[in-house]
Amino acid sequence: MAVDPAIIGTELPATTLTIDAGRLRFFAKAIGATDPVYTDLDAAKAAGHRDLPAPPTFLFSIELENPDPFAFLAAAGVDLRFVLHGEQSFTYHSTAVAGDVLTATPRITDVYSKKGGALEFLVKETAVTRADGSAVADLKSIIVVRNPGAGK
Template sequence: MAIDPSIVGTELPATTLTVDAGRLRFFAKAIGETNPVYTDLEAAKAAGYADLPAPPTFLFSIELENPDPFAFATAAGVDLRFVLHGEQTFTYHSTAIAGDVLIATPRITDVYSKKGGALEFMVKETAVTRADGSPVADLKTVIVVRNPGAGK
């Protein structure tokens, strides 16, 4: 089943997350980050941060806080058994630190297919800001959906 291109422009529910220092330490450990600036408050302060900074790629995890973080895909008729996370990019505007209240506001920005419809792509762009509206980062996620019915 093809993804309906009319979903392009759809704004998805925003997610709010208060960044917790313990969570940042856990995330840094999970990704194998060894720079103490991400786990040791004194090292972070010595590097000029007011608190622990968010490790690279941490912002991707904000939307996973939703009870059903892939509802946007299933609402578009996507069978999650055939989904692959194809691409992730980050454009940083400032560094998030422990204590920040972040808001992730996603929207679907593109839908397209390749290989005669055997592969479909859904692009989701997410603006991450602080509660005061100051920009933190823009994320771009591309999910790939294998269409097992195509070409048969």
């Protein structure tokens, strides 16, 4: 089933998360970040941060806090068995640190297909801001959907 391009512009539910230092340490360990700035408060402060900074790619995990973070795909008629996370990019505006209250606001910005519809692409862009509205980062995800019925 083809993804209807009418979903372009759809805003998805926002997620708000207070960043916890323990969670940042765990994430740093999980991705193999060995720089003590991500796990030791003294090292973080010596590097000029007011608290432990969020490791690279941490912001991607905010949206996963939603009870059903992939509901938008099901609503678009996408069978999750045929989904692949194709690409992720980050544009950072400031450093998020432990104690920050962040809100991730995603929206679908594009839908297109390749290979005669056998592969469909959903582009989701997410603005991450602090409680005061200041920009932290802009994230871009490209989700690839294999359409097994295409070309038959």
